[in-house]
Amino acid sequence: MNDVMFKTPVQEIRLSDTADRMFIKRDDLMGFSFGGNKVRIAWEFFQDMKEKGCDCLVAYGSSRSNMCRALSNLCSRYGIPCYVLTPREDLVEEGTFNSWMVKWFGAHIRFCHKSNVAEGVDKLMAELKSKGYRPYYIFGDRYGKGNEKAAARAYCQAYRELLEYEEDHELHFDRIFLASGTGMTQGGLMAGQRQYGGHARITGISVARPSCRGKSEVARFAEVDPEDVDFEDGYVCGGYGLYDGDIESVIRMMMERFGIPLDPTYTGKAFSGMLKYLKARPHEPENILFIHTGGTPLYFDYLNAVWDRKQAAKEITNNRCTGQ
Numbered sequence: 001m002n003d004v005m006f007k008t009p010v011q012e013i014r015l016s017d018t019a020d021r022m023f024i025k026r027d028d029l030m031g032f033s034f035g036g037n038k039v040r041i042a043w044e045f046f047q048d049m050k051e052k053g054c055d056c057l058v059a060y061g062s063s064r065s066n067m068c069r070a071l072s073n074l075c076s077r078y079g080i081p082c083y084v085l086t087p088r089e090d091l092v093e094e095g096t097f098n099s100w101m102v103k104w105f106g107a108h109i110r111f112c113h114k115s116n117v118a119e120g121v122d123k124l125m126a127e128l129k130s131k132g133y134r135p136y137y138i139f140g141d142r143y144g145k146g147n148e149k150a151a152a153r154a155y156c157q158a159y160r161e162l163l164e165y166e167e168d169h170e171l172h173f174d175r176i177f178l179a180s181g182t183g184m185t186q187g188g189l190m191a192g193q194r195q196y197g198g199h200a201r202i203t204g205i206s207v208a209r210p211s212c213r214g215k216s217e218v219a220r221f222a223e224v225d226p227e228d229v230d231f232e233d234g235y236v237c238g239g240y241g242l243y244d245g246d247i248e249s250v251i252r253m254m255m256e257r258f259g260i261p262l263d264p265t266y267t268g269k270a271f272s273g274m275l276k277y278l279k280a281r282p283h284e285p286e287n288i289l290f291i292h293t294g295g296t297p298l299y300f301d302y303l304n305a306v307w308d309r310k311q312a313a314k315e316i317t318n319n320r321c322t323g324q
């Protein structure tokens with residue numbers, strides 16, 4: 001696999017109710033494992049693992065995790081044993097498209113408690129060492145610190161692709177928006193801007209965390225002051241994975257009008273949040289870039305859930321008819 005696999009197009013879309021020009025960096029269209037930010041980041045962890053002479057990968061994530069899918073797919077591709085540590089509290093009993101793929105790729109699943117991930121990491125690392133492996137935990141030490149540079153490298157590179165696009169098309173982006181969770185993606189973009197230049201304001205739309213925590217996490221990856229991080233927590237919609245009718249209608253509109261899948265946990269929430277953010281701040285027309293961070297399997301999970309609801313509604317209607 002090489003860099004060509006990661007290069008993704010920038011697409012302009014025309015939204016009717018705004019004077020801004022709207023562009024989307026289609027990181028969901030990468031040539032490996034459904035793409036997305038986690039494929040870029042997983043690739044950097046994978047290289048870091050090899051550089052450190054390790055021979056077994058330990059991932060951490062929930063049943064919905066795009067990261068665990070991307071990592072376990074890289075492991076299946078290159079024949080590296082893969083272990084996934086999952087917080088029991090976040091287990092989706094019936095499974096998700098990502099969790100089914102993780103199993104399909106042959107990864108081994110281990111559980112821990114969210115309140116004590118460090119202990120879970122220690123236990124698993126000890127187990128793997130006793131088996132003769134040199135395990136690599138993607139986030140570094142037992143507290144998840146130490147591999148920030150590897151994680152940030154992914155979107156530092158992606159930022160350079162954006163600069164190339166700007167040069168080739170003789171335009172510049174005034175703002176960049178993206179879904180921000182752990183902060184690895186936004187932190188990488190900010191590191192790229194520091195390294196390669198540019199003035200776009202980079203705004204992370206939080207998918208879960210309050211601004212105070214979000215800013216300090218992004219800052220850790222970007223190596224900047226938390227005060228310099230633009231992290232917006234006004235569109236969290238009650239918490240991770242939760243969504244409302246506004247998010248759902250944006251998802252519908254984007255798929256129907258442009259054929260672009262968004263999911264309610266990350267990209268749909270962030271895109272909807274971005275539109276509200278811009279609307280709430282009257283401004284001269286700008287060039288806006290949204291980074292589509294992928295997560296296509298979550299779009300299908302969403303479709304499953306919507307379908308279930310539709311089925312349920314239909315059954316109620318049918319019962320009503322037969323009851324007459």
Ligand SMILES: *Cc1c(COP(=O)(O)O)cnc(C)c1O
Pocket residue numbers: 036037038066067179180181182183184185186266267293294295
């Ligand atoms: C993980 C994820 C994000 C958030 O990225 P972070 O680097 O964790 O901030 C956004 N979108 C999708 C689809 C993701 O899987």
